[in-house]
């Protein structure tokens with residue numbers, strides 16, 4: 001059985017949205033730092049105690065030598081995996097360059113590796129993001145598209161939400177002629193637990209502006225992503 005989910009197809013006219021940004025996306029979530037400095041959060045010691053509780057829950061002896069430092073390590077790993085809550089997408093795309101010699105095609109960065117955590121099970125999903133945008137006069141540093149991907153990936157996510165947030169941030173901040181984002185990923189909550197299907201890939205895409213309105217541009221983006229130029 002082919003478990004691959006493919007949601008990519010050129011938009012039919014009836015699919016076109018008048019707004020490039022989906023209504024459910026709040027600019028506060030894709031433009032700003034997600035955790036405000038004044039937001040109350042549990043102390044680190046409380047987080048470590050919670051890890052100890054989970055260890056006891058699975059039946060472990062929390063006092064054995066090999067586990068003594070585990071709560072600290074887990075909380076440190078969380079700090080790393082979820083650092084995107086403290087990072088600002090708008091700042092990453094802040095620096096642009098104007099000397100483009102009138103460049104007027106889209107810019108595509110393909111195969112941006114990422115790891116994110118699914119918000120249903122807090123288990124990793126990982127894969128590649130492919131991002132294109134068509135600049136208006138100014139371009140952004142290429143690495144910034146990868147940095148933007150990491151900011152959103154290092155938060156609890158669904159793949160659909162991650163895809164939409166990346167597109168919305170680029171759309172809102174750079175105001176390009178269009179954005180195309182395609183993400184392909186494997187979800188460990190689906191491969192190592194639950195239905196346990198290894199190798200199933202999930203594809204999600206978001207097109208705005210000229211990519212949304214012009215199926216030929218979508219097709220050109222998709223063929224470049226697949227490595228087959230037209």
Ligand SMILES: Nc1nc2c(ncn2[C@@H]2O[C@H](COP(=O)(O)OP(=O)(O)OP(=O)(O)O)[C@@H](O)[C@H]2O)c(=O)[nH]1
Nearest residue numbers: 118119120121157158159160187189190193194195
């Ligand atoms: N749409 C979407 N679903 C996801 C994503 N990550 C995980 N899921 C799914 O979230 C669903 C949660 O379903 P529930 O029935 O509430 O939870 P569950 O009992 O653990 O489901 P199973 O995984 O089927 O065992 C599962 O079908 C997951 O495969 C994602 O990024 N997008």
Ligand SMILES: [Zn+2]
Nearest residue numbers: 118120121189
């Ligand atoms: Zn999951």
